[in-house]
Amino acid sequence: MAGQVARAAADNADGHPARAARRLRPALARLAVYGDGQEASRVRARAVLELAKSDFEVRGDASAQLDLLAALADAGGQWPGLEPALAGLRGLLHLRAGRVDESLRELDLAVELIDRAEVIDACCALLNRGVLHLERGDLARARRDLAECARRSREAALPLLVFKASHNLGYLEYLAGRLPLSLERMAEAAGSDPGGLRAIALLDRARVLVEAGLVGVADETLAEAAAIFTADRLPHDLAETELARAECALLRADLDAAAVFASAARRRFARRGDEAWVLRAALLELQARAATLARRRSAAAATTGEPDPQRRGWVALARRCAGLEAACAESGRPQWAYVAHLLRIEAEVAAGQGPAPDARLRELETIPAGAPIGVRLHARRLRAELALGAGDRARASRQVRTGQRELALHRASFGSIDLRTASAVHGAALAELDLRIALDGGRAGAVFDAAERSRAVIRGTRRVNPPADPGTAALLAELRQLLEAGRELERRPAADLERQRARREALRLRQAIQARSWHEAGAAPADRPGRVGDVVAALGDRPGTVVVNVLEHRGRLVAVRVTDRGPTLHDLGPADPIREQTRRVHADLPVAANPYVPAPLRAAAAASLAGLMDRLDAEVRDVLAAPAEVVVVTGDWLGALPWSMLGSRAGLPTVVTPSARHWLTHAPAAGERGRLARAHLSSVAGPGLRHARLEAEQVAVRWPDSTLLTGADATCAQAAAMLGSPGVVHLAAHGRHESDNPLFSSVRLADGPLFAHELDQGAGAPELVLLSSCEVGRTTVRPGGEALGLTSVLLRIGVGCVVAAIAPLPDDDALRVMTTTHDLIRRGWSVPRALAQASSAQDSPIPIPLVCFGAPA
Incomplete structure (x- = not known):
């Protein structure tokens, strides 16, 4: 027995x-x-x-x-061990039901009787009290209990309890705000787990990923955990997973899904009698409801200009929030009560209830210490909205900027590009408010500066001197070998079992590489946003150059055009038609450029493309008008608009840059122009392209100080080293943009693909990189507005200027345009001017899809 x-x-x-x-x-x-x-x-x-x-x-x-x-x-x-065992289990039951005070009383008793307890009960009491202290936010006591549990468990050879204590010590780092360290500790604990994959570990890891902003990865992780909890008949844990999925849905603005997940969790908790957790689920339901009402209000304002038609909904929401706020406070959940407090005030203001906005500002409580970044930014946004309602625009702006600084500090703790870009999702609402304040003021310079503040937060910082990670290097080598060996498999039918196995293994390796990058802490300070005054001053040294900052706000496109005389504000009209035309351009370009497509289809695509380009040009021609260089500052989906390929820009230098700060940092001053012609060139040819070797050789001979890598010498390690050193780098190789995982976009070299992921080094960077490859100028836009791909990573790590294709690039065109571009650069021309001249000189039925990104080196 x-x-x-x-x-x-x-x-x-x-x-x-x-x-x-x-x-x-x-x-x-x-x-x-x-x-x-x-x-x-x-x-x-x-x-x-x-x-x-x-x-x-x-x-x-x-x-x-x-x-x-x-x-x-x-x-x-x-x-003899009955009493401490009973106290420990009573504490656990209360803890799982959300009764924190009762749980603490019982677990304190269990630890008090620890000398009479069997070793497993002693360890469990310490573990559960440590978890309880985590819930209460008492991290010092939690650390002591969990560390003591781990020590006793090791001595007693109880590996499962060692894992649980170690895992929760990792979770503690998350609550302390050290997210990379938390993920690293959790990964280390998982490696020592005797039972393999644990759903509860997946749930906790996903919570950290949500706070980091990796919403898609978090939701996939939660779906995996939910399947395990369902199979193991663990309804409480399943409901917690549904709550976390509701948070993911809120962050990606899928409000219907958020409401469904939160409601399912609330019903599941209610059936079990988990009273405190019912409150948490109800709070998420109200957050989803508030977001839905706010979305309807914005839609009504944009389409009819009418006041909020949802007043009755706001009144009902305010009433429910007031009840929930009191219940959360009574249950000893001050942070939940604070969120309900924010929602109540927001709902009452929207419903026209309660005191005036300035009185509301005084009513707002202090933001709780240790509150998640989303809660802190919600509080800042509400304070700013109330200040606007009170007519205090300056105070509103201060609240917005304080929130943006908090988000910048949050993001600066991350070392990897993956986490730094993902966390932008938390600041989207605050950025929208910043822009609204500026637009309502009607000052072009203020709009420019607001857009740049948003971009500075979205782009975050580049990392400096990252540590070498042999584990990641080994995984990258394994992935490279797998993909290179599996090239023939990709020609097989999708149902082929060997092809499916290879794809699953490649996905596993990508996920492992990605996860290891999350462990790296950040060290670089936040980038300073570009300011319109700095741009005007810089343009005084560049006669005829125009900077155009283009952005979307509430369904309309807005541009700030800046010359050496100052900025002007322009409304470019509804965004949706231009977004759709841009999408169709990218659908037509590959067909029109593919020689293997039947000629009639190719001609139809070319005709469609010409019409689309004409319509796009008509929409933006006036704001781009300039006889000299135009610098388009933009991001999100607007970065995909083929700015330099528009008819009105044919033969004229055009640069697309992710931020004014990048342009200000890297655009050469008057005395430095032409310096690039004296730089060292590295020219690399990858396999499988008809003219790659010839192109690399012809480029190399044009530069007196050059290095040429072809054949077996053109390895990923050599190319990565070149991309981490000053000078000019030319890569003629197959390119691939991975829309599902853009940090694994790549160029193919002798030993396999060189991934964007492994270029995130930051120790040094070339002034200019030319990618003679298909589609590596493309990006994937993440929630929050950040665009990622091979080109964007190069710009992030400090490359001043990148020339890359946003669509398939025919070999013959690449050879002619690139060699001509290098000829002109060697003669002292700027890169955008050289590229524009070389592209316009080609007799091609479709525009050359090469774009100059970054700054005019």
């Missing part, structure tokens, strides 16, 4: 409560006649304890299980 009860205890510990209950019920029936000695008493008590635990996990109803434990305590017995 003792063995069967021990196996049931192991099932519970492994997260299989239903299986444990199936073992325990027949065991308890037999134990009823097992005898009355100390061992019999211990085994019987252990069986009851484990059954109470498993029944609670499967069915809920903590009160029923506590009654069962009370009966066990009344019956007494000869087992």
Whole structure:
């Protein structure tokens, strides 16, 4: 019997409560006649304890299980460890039900009696009290309990408890705001887990990823955890997973999904009697409702100009928020109460209820210490809105900028580009408000500066001197070999089993590489946003150059055109038609450029493309008008608009840059122009392109100080080293943009693909990189507005200027345009001027899809 009860205890510990209950019920029936000695008493008590635990996990109803434990305590017995074991389990049941005060009282008792407890009960009491302290925000006490649990568990050879304590120490770092360290600690703990993949570890990891802004990865992780919890019949954990998925849906603005997940979680918690968790789920439901009402208000304002038609909805929401705020405070959940407090004020203001905005500002409570970044930014946004309502535009702007600084500090803690770009999702609403304040003021310079503040937050910082990671290097080498060996498999049907296995393994390796990058802490200070005054001053040294900052706000395109005389504001009209035309341009370009497509289809695509380009040009021609260089500052989907390919810009230098700060930093001053012609050139040819070797050789001979890599010498390591050193780099190679995972966009070299991911080095960078490759100028826009791809990564790591294609680039065109461009650069021409001249000189039925990104080197 003792063995069967021990196996049931192991099932519970492994997260299989239903299986444990199936073992325990027949065991308890037999134990009823097992005898009355100390061992019999211990085994019987252990069986009851484990059954109470498993029944609670499967069915809920903590009160029923506590009654069962009370009966066990009344019956007494000869087992000395009964009292601490009972106290520890009572504490766990209260903890799982969300009753923090009752849980602390029982767990304190269990630890007080720890000398009488069996080692596993002692370790569990410390573990659970540590988790409780995490919930209460008492990180110092949590660290002590979890570290002591880990120590005792190691000494007692209890690897599962070592894993749980170590994992929760990683979760502690998340609550302390050290997200990269948290992910690293969790990964280390997972590596020592004797049971393999744990759904609860996936849930906690996803919570950290949500705070970091990796919403898509977090949601995929949560879906994986939910499937395990469902199979193991763990409804409480499943409901917690649904709550986290509701948060993901809110961040990606999928409000219907957020409401569905939050409602499902609330009903699941309610069925189990988990009262505190019902409050948390209800709070997320109200957050989804508030976002829905706000979206409808914005839509009504944009289409009809009418005041908010949702007043009754706001009134009802305010009433529900007030009740929930009180309930959260009463249950000892001050942070939940604070969020309900913010929602209530927001709803009352929208409904026209309550005191004036200036009085509301005084009512707002201090932001709780340790509040998640989303809560802090929500509070800043609400304070700014109230200040606007009170007519204090300056105070509103201060609140917005304080929030942006908080987000910049949050993002500066991340080392990897992946996390730095993902966390921009938290600042989208604040950036929108900043821009609205500027546009309402009507000053072009203020609009320019607001757009640049938003971009500075979205782009974050470049990392400096990152540590070498042999583990990541090994994984990258393995992925490279797999993809290179599997090139033939890609020609097989999608249903081919070997091809599917290779794709699954490639996905696993990409995920492992990506996850390792999240462990790196940031060290660089936040970039200073570009300012319109700095741009005007710089243009005084560049006669005829125009900077045009283009952005989308509430469904319309807005441009700030800056000359050496100052800025002017322009409304370019609705965004949707231009967005659709841009999408269709990118659909037509590959067809029109593909020689293997039948001629009639190619001609139709070319005709369609010409019409689309004419319509796009008509929309933006006036704001781009300039006889000299035009610098288009833009991001998000607008970065995909083929600015330099428009008819009005044919033969004229055009630069597309992600921020005015990048242009200000890298555009050469008057005395430095032409310096690039004296730089060292590295020219590299990858395999499989008809003219790659010839192109690389012809480019190299044009530069007196050059290095040429072709054939087996053109390796990823050599190319990566060149891309981490000053000078000019020319790459003639197959390119691939990975829209699903843009940091794995690549160029193919002798030993396989060189990924954007492995260029995130930041120690040094060339002044100019020319990518004679298909589509590597493309990007994928993440939630929050940041665009990622091979070119954007190069600009992030400090490359001043990148020439890249936004569509397939025919080999013959690449050879002619690139060699001519290098000729002109060597003669002292700027890169955008040289590229414009070389492209316009080609007799091609479609525009050359090469674009100059960054700054005019």
